[in-house]
Amino acid sequence: MSPSGFPLPPGAVIGIIGGGQLGRMAAMAAARLGYKCHIFSPEPDGPASQVSYLSTIADYTDHVALHRFAEAVDVITFEFENVPADGLELLTSMKPVRPGPEVLRLSQDRLLEKRFLNDAGIATAPWAEVRDASGLEAALLEFGYPAVLKTTRLGYDGKGQAILRAADDCFTAFARLQPKPIVLEAFVDFSCEISVIVARGADGAISPFDPVENRHKHHILDITLAPAPLPLELRAQATRIACQIAEKLQLIGLLAVEMFVDRDGGLLVNEIAPRPHNSGHWTLDACFASQFELHIRAVAGLPLPPAMRHSDAVMKNLVGPEDMATLPAILAKPGLIPHLYGKAEARPGRKMGHFTKLFPKGSLPGELGILDALSL
Ligand code: AMP
Numbered sequence: 001m002s003p004s005g006f007p008l009p010p011g012a013v014i015g016i017i018g019g020g021q022l023g024r025m026a027a028m029a030a031a032r033l034g035y036k037c038h039i040f041s042p043e044p045d046g047p048a049s050q051v052s053y054l055s056t057i058a059d060y061t062d063h064v065a066l067h068r069f070a071e072a073v074d075v076i077t078f079e080f081e082n083v084p085a086d087g088l089e090l091l092t093s094m095k096p097v098r099p100g101p102e103v104l105r106l107s108q109d110r111l112l113e114k115r116f117l118n119d120a121g122i123a124t125a126p127w128a129e130v131r132d133a134s135g136l137e138a139a140l141l142e143f144g145y146p147a148v149l150k151t152t153r154l155g156y157d158g159k160g161q162a163i164l165r166a167a168d169d170c171f172t173a174f175a176r177l178q179p180k181p182i183v184l185e186a187f188v189d190f191s192c193e194i195s196v197i198v199a200r201g202a203d204g205a206i207s208p209f210d211p212v213e214n215r216h217k218h219h220i221l222d223i224t225l226a227p228a229p230l231p232l233e234l235r236a237q238a239t240r241i242a243c244q245i246a247e248k249l250q251l252i253g254l255l256a257v258e259m260f261v262d263r264d265g266g267l268l269v270n271e272i273a274p275r276p277h278n279s280g281h282w283t284l285d286a287c288f289a290s291q292f293e294l295h296i297r298a299v300a301g302l303p304l305p306p307a308m309r310h311s312d313a314v315m316k317n318l319v320g321p322e323d324m325a326t327l328p329a330i331l332a333k334p335g336l337i338p339h340l341y342g343k344a345e346a347r348p349g350r351k352m353g354h355f356t357k358l359f360p361k362g363s364l365p366g367e368l369g370i371l372d373a374l375s376l
Helices: 021-032 063-072 085-094 101-107 110-119 133-143 167-176 232-248 291-300 320-324 327-332 367-374
Strands: 013-017 036-041 054-057 075-078 127-130 147-151 161-164 182-186 190-200 206-208 212-217 220-226 253-262 267-273 311-319 336-340 351-360
Touching (some): 036 063, 110 182, 190 291, 311 367, 327 336
Antiparallel strands (some): 190 206, 190 212, 190 253
C-alpha cells in the first residue's frame, strides 16, 4: 500500500453515501473485491444496507453522524449526489472523497453543469437561466414552443420539469417549479437517447463502456439496448465526448453522460451523473467487469480493466406494482437474468429491480426480436 493508503488493501472499508439500489450493487461488487461497505442513509433496512457490513441511519444534515461515519471508513464515495454542501465539506476534511466535491457540486446544479459543458466546447440543447416571468417570456421568444422548464437542483426521472407547449402552460409551471432560478431548454426533437458510462482511475486511466440506447416510459428509464444501434462513427464520437468530460473533471470514479441524438445525427449532452447509473445495469451481466466493479476499483485505487462487453444485451427495468406482477413470469422464462433490489413495497414509479437478456456479441436483434425477448 502506498503512503496515501491507496490502493486500499482487502478488508478496507468503503463508505457509501446513499442506500438505494446503486449502493446495493456497488456494495456487492466491493464485497467481491474483498472490501467492506459502510452505508450512510436516512432509510433503515434499505437496499444497500441489506448487503453491507455496516450502516449509519441518519439524515444527510446530521453532522455528528457524518463525522462518526467518516471516522469509521477508509474512503468515501456516493450513489446519491445531493449531499448538502456543508456535510460534504465535513466529509472531505476527514477522508478522501471520490469523485471529489467539485464534481459533486457541478452535478448538483444544472446551471453549473451546463456552463461547464459549454465552456468545454460540448454541445447541449440551447438553454437560458430564468429568474422571473419577464425572463421566461424573453427565453420563450427565443426558443419557441415546445420548450422544457427544469429545476436546477434535485431533478431526476423527470421530476422538477415541465414541457411548455403553449403560452397558457408556462406561467403556472414556472410558479410551481422551485427553487428559482430555473432553466429553460429548447425542446430537442431527438431520434433517440443514449448514454455512455466511463470510469477514470486515480492514475488517469480511462475505461469507457459502449454507448447504449435508453428508452423511457413516463420519464423513467424502461429499456436499455447495449450497444446502441447506431453507426460506429457516432458511437465513437459519443465515447470521445464522455471521456473528454471525465478528463476535464479530473474524475476519480464513474461518470454517466446522457445525450440526445438529434435528427441530423448530432449529439447534445443532456445530463451528467458522477456515479453508477441505471443505464449501466446491463454491464452486470454483459461485461467482464461491471460499472459497479469499475466504480469500486477507481475509488479504491485499483487498476481499471477495459470496460469490455462480451455480449450484447437488453435491460428492462421493473417499475412499480405493474412490473412486479410479472416477476413470476420473468423467473419462469429461461434466459432472463433477474436482479431485485430488496424494496419492501412496490409503489407506483418505484424502481424495484431489472432483468437482462443477453445475445451473442454483434447480434442484438431488431425491434421485433427485442419485443420477443421482452415478452413474458
Ligand atoms: P432529465 O431530467 O433532464 O434527465 O430529463 C428527463 C427526460 O425528459 C429525458 O430523458 C428526455 O426524455 C426528456 N427531456 C429532457 N430534456 C429535454 C429536451 N430539452 N428536449 C426534449 N426532451 C427532453
